[in-house]
Amino acid sequence: MKPGPVVFTRVGALRGARLAVGLLPAMVPFALVVGVVADSKGLSFLETVLMSALVFAGTSQIVALELWREPAPVLGATLAALVINLRLAPMGAALSPWLDRLRGVRLWGTLATLVDNTFAVCIADQRQGGRDAALLLGMGLTMWAGWTTMTGVGHAAAGLIRLPPGHPVFFAGIATILALMVPIWRGRGDAVPWLVAGIAAALAHFAGLGPPWPVLAGALCGAAAGAWRDGRR
Amino acid sequence: MSLRPDVLLAILGMAIATYVLRAGGYALLRAFRPGPFVQAMLHHMPGCIFVAFVAPPLLQGGVPHLLAGAVTVGAMLALRSYLLAIAAGVGALWALALAA
Numbered sequence A: 001m002k003p004g005p006v007v008f009t010r011v012g013a014l015r016g017a018r019l020a021v022g023l024l025p026a027m028v029p030f031a032l033v034v035g036v037v038a039d040s041k042g043l044s045f046l047e048t049v050l051m052s053a054l055v056f057a058g059t060s061q062i063v064a065l066e067l068w069r070e071p072a073p074v075l076g077a078t079l080a081a082l083v084i085n086l087r088l089a090p091m092g093a094a095l096s097p098w099l100d101r102l103r104g105v106r107l108w109g110t111l112a113t114l115v116d117n118t119f120a121v122c123i124a125d126q127r128q129g130g131r132d133a134a135l136l137l138g139m140g141l142t143m144w145a146g147w148t149t150m151t152g153v154g155h156a157a158a159g160l161i162r163l164p165p166g167h168p169v170f171f172a173g174i175a176t177i178l179a180l181m182v183p184i185w186r187g188r189g190d191a192v193p194w195l196v197a198g199i200a201a202a203l204a205h206f207a208g209l210g211p212p213w214p215v216l217a218g219a220l221c222g223a224a225a226g227a228w229r230d231g232r233r
Numbered sequence B: 001m002s003l004r005p006d007v008l009l010a011i012l013g014m015a016i017a018t019y020v021l022r023a024g025g026y027a028l029l030r031a032f033r034p035g036p037f038v039q040a041m042l043h044h045m046p047g048c049i050f051v052a053f054v055a056p057p058l059l060q061g062g063v064p065h066l067l068a069g070a071v072t073v074g075a076m077l078a079l080r081s082y083l084l085a086i087a088a089g090v091g092a093l094w095a096l097a098l099a100a
Helices: A010-040 A045-055 A058-066 A074-094 A104-111 A116-127 A134-156 A168-184 A188-206 A213-232 B005-031 B036-079 B082-099
Strands: none
Touching: A010 A045, A010 A058, A010 A116, A010 A134, A010 A168, A010 B082, A045 A058, A045 A134, A045 B005, A058 A074, A058 B005, A074 A116, A074 A213, A074 B005, A074 B036, A104 A134, A104 B005, A116 A134, A116 A168, A116 B036, A168 B036, A168 B082, A188 A213, A188 B036, A213 B036, B036 B082
């Protein structure tokens, strides 16, 4: 990794926007389903779009909507968001080489747009020597606009969309993460932590623990295995 | 086009919780510079988060999901395009579902 000043430019933001456009199609099926489910739970179009715009975290939205009832479950929905989105906390920390050089609204505003996809692309860019932190914001705003729009479309078209659970298009979510992992792979040194992460997550999952525990168990065990191995070198 | 106060409150609760997590992990790091072990863990965290994210659904889905996952990674390595890799993975799973 070559040292250099971290910058925050319009060029970086636009590059982020272009990268995000390539990832938007894979997001569409999930966004449509969130809109359809919101409609089925009695949320209005405005409420659906507002939730997507302010929360912008699909898995927590679908989980909260599954437990939705009248009146709205304020505590349940908040707890669902808190638990499901725990995985976002270490992402912000891992981006510190860029974020340390930002302050004020650029720092705390950019963090508001952080999601799995933008994190993965930005970590890969950072490791290849990328120094423009606006990449994260440009990607995030583009994904945010796409997410908010497509959940609204899903709500508006709820009567027309018939996607049974388990339909192959939903594999797009997992396929996106798999494709994003390719540039994150740094070589053989990643094998042990990645293997430990996969095993720990699978054990937690097949032991009957729901989200987010498999992800957190895998991430912590894998990262600890990698750190322990590095310390012995 | 309604916006009910109880729904707004639930949405705001979710939004605040999510923002606290988005900003909070980094805010904690900024406030308390952790030791070398935690720094090394953060170095390994990105890949491990995603492995842990995909491992349970891929294993749960069995052979078709594992094959479609391999097609996705293979397409990404060969073509270096997110769009094509994702389309290849979904297409592979779809084809396997139709063939089954």
